Amino acid sequence: MSKINYRIHTDAIQAHIVPKLNPSQVNITYADEADLLNLALFGNTAKQWREQNTNKQGNLRDYASVEELIILSNMESYNAQMIKQTLPPQQRLVELNQMAMCQMNSLLKYKPIAKNSTLKIKS
Template structure:
């Protein structure tokens, strides 16, 4: 399911942008509910209020360690006077604020963190704010439900490929073992995959997470489950080629790092999900 980039409140379309892991809402679009012709003026009038400056300053002090308090105090002392004017760009540039983002151009406008967007909506209309909050909550719940569906599908695919993996173990490894070794072999091969992808064995995970139910794969991300599914098929083929465990571990880890980098679009880090095995 494609991530939503807008929502509609009382026939007003409101665009969203993903900024610093948060969904920022367009204040310019929200302002159209009050003045469709000059939404920028609505935002500027809101910024003239002493109450608005107090709220923005408090939000930045809580959430932004680089916020410039001296510049904020200057705006605060002037706010509310007839001569005081303030644009989003001026506020951002002078105080290094992060709760507002202002972009020029066709798809630009002023965007705000949800905390601030809801405060602005309250200034527009208490009714509009209530419907905005409800619509935003619905959007977030839809995303959660979609993520759960993706996770369940990935987990199911992983379990299907697990059968391919165990069949290869049974056909190519088990016949070479004595009866006392067989039960440990399946667990060892599962931990080979765990080490390559998560950097930890099932036993180590249980020892580090005594309060959690299930196993480490139950807490894997969708990306990790997709990679795990691919790794099970790949390891099955390497088992058929009679490659030794250590060689398979290195190749599986290289595969995990490459695919994680591709799926998440960032440089691999030395974390549990991208641990580089020493060769």
């Protein structure tokens, strides 16, 4: 599900951020936007996670819980909307983090998901 919503997220980046950039900034922008979501949900960028988990293959999203993936999917859609509204990254980070904490609290109350959870949202 988060891979499908990732397309919504990248389409918003392409339509509203990329046209303002020069070609050398484009790939960095997609990575920065992915890290914005990572920071809001996991408290780390992809690079920070790799540095802290040198013994693991893949990336931090490969190790996400079911709850985290649900929230990530929701965050991608919401961030796409905020990008369209031209909200600055710092404001989006704060709102996405608040959303992640709220949704995690709700999801952890749901017993079938909660028994498999290992997440602690960082604020």
